[in-house]
Amino acid sequence: MTDDIAAGSPAPDAPPSAAAGPVVDPEVQAQWDQRYATQDRLWSGRPNGALVTEVAGLAPGRVLDVGCGEGADAIWLAEAGWEVTAVEVSAVALERAAGHARDAGVAVHWVHATLEGAQLPPASFDLVSAQYPALLRTPDAAAERALLAAVAPGGLLLLVHHAGMETQEVREDGFDPADYVWPSMVAALFDEDWTVELDEQRPRLAPEHGAGAHHAEDLVLRARRLR
Structure with a gap:
């Protein structure tokens, strides 16, 4: 659903790494691998519009890209x-x-894992970006809590999703919105350590082509961790 979910940065040609232990459900990986394998490029190849809008003016730091596609x-x-x-x-x-990064000549630390299983250093990212993430919902809100836990004090959480999907019925292909995490579920966990800077629905700045390009409205949630 992304348009496009160890410390340090490898060289630009370093392969993706996996955290220790079983960090990806084989069935979930198989589903996404199969979807990507159906075509040479699933997404547009350009950054998401909401990310560019919200991040363009920020001073660079450490960022976590959740569901990077x-x-x-x-x-x-x-x-x-x-x-x-x-x-x-x-x-x-x-x-x-990883291949696209090599072509661009940039270094990215790629991690093959779910967000919850990635064993990321807590409270260490100046920005956590989750653009249309396919985060599975669990009774203990593990994915939601992992998003919040990754943000450093003073850092930002930027969560963007397709508006209107949260309340949709189960689709013929079996996709059930009730199985996934939506921005309102994350916002429900904010306490006095967080301040919401932006929570709105607005027209999507969608790259042309690629899966998901037909969605016209975004939900954009930007929150800052105070401490």
């Missing part, structure tokens, strides 16, 4: 001077992303 956002961030860690469940997508 084929790497367009991660590469754009790296070109802008960010130290990028990018997490993705699909091995097919990560191999493509």
